[in-house]
Amino acid sequence: MKIILSRKGFDSSAGRVASPIFPSGEMCSLPIPEPASTATNQSKRYAEISFGNCSLGTVVDDLTQGKITGDRMAHLDPDLSYDSIDRQANWKPVFGQSGAAERHLQNCNVQEGDVFVFYGWFRQVEQCAGRYRYVRGAPDLHIIFGWLQIERRIAVDKRWEIPAWALYHPHCNPKRTRTKYSDLDSIYIATDDLKLPNIAINKPGAGVFHRFDPALCLTAPGRSRSWWQLPGWFYPGAEKAGLSYHSDVSRWTQGESHVLLHSAGRGQEFVFDCQEYPEALAWLSDLLCLSRDT
Template identity: 70%
Template structure:
């Protein structure tokens, strides 16, 4: 089995602001703007988190640079309640181009688990307007997961379930010749572990164990993992992070200066058997 740390949502180049951590500690990953014109994409104002429309949230946090009627690239699509659904819907994720080739080159397949993370920051609401809390830190936070039941190249349109055809990567034209969608399993299945969770979903509330950024770090890209996570002899380690100079032992932990490029970072659980229990402990933080 493999674990894929997958960078998604607003970032410094697309969206240009952090996704919010609300005063209630609720997490809301903001999908990036849809780049293709006339794509039929959902608008931010059509997407919900609970009773809130993302339209108001993106308008406030971007100070009007992105309006509520702008089209959104709702991917990964993990939350049943975010938009209206057809019957039999499941969480789904699309990938294309160099990032998709990276996944295939690392043998990502059925049963492997995507762990989605993004850039987050605490917000508050004053006079009905959302804004970032002054001096609140920028953090990389895990917000969702998806275990792969099936990968479908979008060129095989006849194999894509009807309920998934509304996904951004299933609309024409495709993003690249290597465009694919990943469908979630019904329930999580981890080797040697019992975990009663669906195959895909979101972490609704912030928890310190969902935060990749090291406590007190000056950069959100400095991460802290258990000590066993560091690369070693005969281990490929986390993809894109083979350089030993990126890793620093700190007691029982290891710090990683994560790369700025790349979207998908792959870890082979056969090389790191401890990773299964680590993954399970994270997934247990989700709320049914």
């Protein structure tokens, strides 16, 4: 089994602000904007996407200071929460990838049973005069916010294989189809239940972490968000392929119980194999225990 650390949500180029950690400790990854050129009547506006009792339209409008409004179309991907929009029957969580990032997943032989662990840029927010704003001095953090275990991958040029309930997904949008990239645009559909080798766990095949926990934070204390503190077993060995995009050992610093990693700025999908890192299975299981059942 492979685990893929997958960077998603608002970033410095798409959205340009951090996703929020609310005063309650709840957190929500903000999906990046959908370009107007690829929006369709199936695209969802931020105002149509729910987070608890709140509309994401209000959140993005406040945090971007009106640069992105609730009327803007969102690229809802990964789509992990049943309650975020109205659903068709038989819906399952789904994630799409394309271009160089999809080629990397294929080159790494990512397949059924492998698990995406989604992370993104987060920061604490507060409400002032009824509007959300970032807490002054609050750190920028890379935080794990969700997961998806792969039941099947479907190349979107094989449209006849895509379930009817999934045709709303932005990667199934005909406006995106470009012949030279058709074999490098795929959706990944989640399993119903998560299955880990030799570990009993009662969790769905995909979901989100609703509440911040320090164990979900990749960023090392006191560091910029791209500097990660990871368990010591992550350190690359001579006989291991290691974490993709991070084979340069100068990125890694060993400590007593942890390693410090200067994570790569390029690339969205960082892959490693649990056969090389068997400790990763217990690590993932412990993380998933932080999620509430949905």
